[in-house]
Amino acid sequence: MSKLKLSFFVVLVIFLSSVSLNGQESKKLYDPSLDGMKQIKDAVAIASKENKHVLIQYGGNWCSWCIKFDAFCKADTSIMKVIGNNYVPVKLNFDPVNKNDAANTYMGNPTRFGFPVFIVINGKGQVIHIQDSGLLEDGAGYSKTKVNGFLRNWTVSALIPGKQSSK
Numbered sequence: 001m002s003k004l005k006l007s008f009f010v011v012l013v014i015f016l017s018s019v020s021l022n023g024q025e026s027k028k029l030y031d032p033s034l035d036g037m038k039q040i041k042d043a044v045a046i047a048s049k050e051n052k053h054v055l056i057q058y059g060g061n062w063c064s065w066c067i068k069f070d071a072f073c074k075a076d077t078s079i080m081k082v083i084g085n086n087y088v089p090v091k092l093n094f095d096p097v098n099k100n101d102a103a104n105t106y107m108g109n110p111t112r113f114g115f116p117v118f119i120v121i122n123g124k125g126q127v128i129h130i131q132d133s134g135l136l137e138d139g140a141g142y143s144k145t146k147v148n149g150f151l152r153n154w155t156v157s158a159l160i161p162g163k164q165s166s167k
Helices: 003-026 036-050 064-074 077-086 101-106 144-153
Strands: 053-059 087-093 117-121 127-132
Touching: 036 053, 036 087, 036 101, 036 117, 053 064, 064 077, 077 087, 077 144
Parallel strands: 053 087
Antiparallel strands: 053 117, 117 127
């Protein structure tokens, strides 16, 4: 291969790598620039109007289990339906740049459980449940039965005695 062809090839590989990395950047789940308390307040306002709870997934783009959970949910229409019908979902960032310390304190320090950690907040802004995601795992992934149980047990209607959520 001539030096010119080799140089062209190297430049092409570098270019394609940067395009690929830029594409990955735009697909990140968590936005470190967002204010966690504002995210929570905005979601609570929506949840109050729609008679839902807020479901916070607290984690980061660095967290393989956070990424697995997102992919797991998106791959299962029944889980997505439960979330869509009953929750206002929020992805709350935790990383060295933005740990969202005020939100962590407000929610009762859920980071003590590791990442991701799930927090359910009612339409009044009260934290009603913190879920250790490790309890929802099954092998190298998540258990559909455990995740469905968690999501269904913390809906608005599930907390009303004698009423079951059928959504």
